[in-house]
Amino acid sequence: MAERKVELKVFRYKQGQTPHYDTYNVTVDENTTVLVALQDVRRDQDTSLILRHSCHHASCGTCGMRINGQEQLACVVKVLELGTPTVVVEPLQNAPLISDLVVDMAPFYDRYNTPEMPYIRASEFWPKTDLPDGIAQYTRYENCLECGLCVSACPVAGTDSEYLGPAAMAAAARVVAEPRDSDPEFALNWVDNEHGCWRCHVAYECTEVCPSDVNPGEAIMSLRGALTRRKFRRVFGLGK
Amino acid sequence: MQEIRTTHDAVRPKNPLRAWFDVRKRNLGSWAFALNRLTGLALTVYLFLHLAILSKLLQGESGWNEFLALARSPLFLLLDIILIFGILFHGLNGIRVALVGMGVGARQHRRLFWVLMVIGTLLLLVSAWKVFTI
Numbered sequence: 494m495a496e497r498k499v500e501l502k503v504f505r506y507k508q509g510q511t512p513h514y515d516t517y518n519v520t521v522d523e524n525t526t527v528l529v530a531l532q533d534v535r536r537d538q539d540t541s542l543i544l545r546h547s548c549h550h551a552s553c554g555t556c557g558m559r560i561n562g563q564e565q566l567a568c569v570v571k572v573l574e575l576g577t578p579t580v581v582v583e584p585l586q587n588a589p590l591i592s593d594l595v596v597d598m599a600p601f602y603d604r605y606n607t608p609e610m611p612y613i614r615a616s617e618f619w620p621k622t623d624l625p626d627g628i629a630q631y632t633r634y635e636n637c638l639e640c641g642l643c644v645s646a647c648p649v650a651g652t653d654s655e656y657l658g659p660a661a662m663a664a665a666a667r668v669v670a671e672p673r674d675s676d677p678e679f680a681l682n683w684v685d686n687e688h689g690c691w692r693c694h695v696a697y698e699c700t701e702v703c704p705s706d707v708n709p710g711e712a713i714m715s716l717r718g719a720l721t722r723r724k725f726r727r728v729f730g731l732g733k
Numbered sequence: 734m735q736e737i738r739t740t741h742d743a744v745r746p747k748n749p750l751r752a753w754f755d756v757r758k759r760n761l762g763s764w765a766f767a768l769n770r771l772t773g774l775a776l777t778v779y780l781f782l783h784l785a786i787l788s789k790l791l792q793g794e795s796g797w798n799e800f801l802a803l804a805r806s807p808l809f810l811l812l813d814i815i816l817i818f819g820i821l822f823h824g825l826n827g828i829r830v831a832l833v834g835m836g837v838g839a840r841q842h843r844r845l846f847w848v849l850m851v852i853g854t855l856l857l858l859v860s861a862w863k864v865f866t867i
Binding site for chain 2: 506512561562563586587588589590599600601603604644646648649650651652654655656657658693694695696697698701710711714715717718721
């Protein structure tokens with residue numbers, strides 16, 4: 494395998510200190526991911542570098558970061574495929590910074606931890622089951638990794654600290670589309686405010702960066718559609 | 734809405750200018766979003782400028798004629814074209830946002846953008862021709 498030297502310019506922050514960038518020279522080959530390169534730096538050059546990761550295969554969503562200005566999972570981005578001699582690595586935006594590349598995900602998870610929007614739901618239909626009349630195909634709604642890339646990329650989340658954000662509203666849209674034991678009215682009420690689905694300005698950056706094809710942008714639009722229909726029904730006395 | 738922790742970051746405080754207008758490495762939607770805000774702000778400033786210029790009427794006929802002479806200069810006409818661009822972009826992108834927001838064309842929002850921009854470009858060309866020939 495052909496090896497090459499690349500610069501990693503990494504955002505650094507320790508509590509009480511001023512944020513800055515440190516540059517490290519790393520040797521990579523065509524299979525080296527940004528996450529592995531960062532782990533090499535931590536092992537061989539700077540043990541104070543803090544990063545978060547787990548699965549190494551885009552399943553856990555814990556290694557989300559900004560790589561050359563774009564939100565991506567570091568475990569599946571190959572350094573040489575970026576095509577730049579210097580790779581800039583920064584923590585996600587729109588989340589409180591803890592240290593270096595690690596942000597506090599608690600505010601992000603808060604938005605999920607809402608009554609009627611539970612993490613654990615009844616099991617999916619078995620994929621090979623017969624489809625009922627009128628259903629073309631089953632769509633999975635639970636692809637979200639909770640990686641937070643969408644919130645980091647969202648320009649509205651960049652200005653409104655209370656914005657519910659694309660991931661949580663995609664979860665709300667899932668409840669509305671397929672309530673099972675949840676109450677879709679609760680989810681609709683939850684997003685029907687100035688920090689909810691009406692705050693979105695259709696930049697669709699959430700959908701662009703989502704590594705799991707959740708398509709939060711379209712989910713938010715579906716919530717708006719459902720709320721609009723509900724408001725029309727109420728105005729014309731056609732039920733709730 | 735139930736209490737949720739905000740995403741406020743003391744180390745990296747929110748910067749609306751950066752969040753709205755830093756479109757490096759961003760996609761079509763962010764460019765449309767940024768330009769929509771820029772044209773919105775510019776049109777708001779223009780509205781007040783327009784009212785200020787109309788106040789020239791209070792200075793009588795000579796004051797207004799002076800302004801009309803300035804308004805027919807090529808540079809001023811160019812500003813008219815920029816104004817028309819702002820109105821067209823903001824209006825047409827606003828239509829896209831409204832339609833997509835109601836669930837119309839949500840999956841084709843990029844195509845919808847380009848169709849509206851083609852319409853906007855044609856209207857801008859016709860307007861420019863009218864501005865410089867009438």
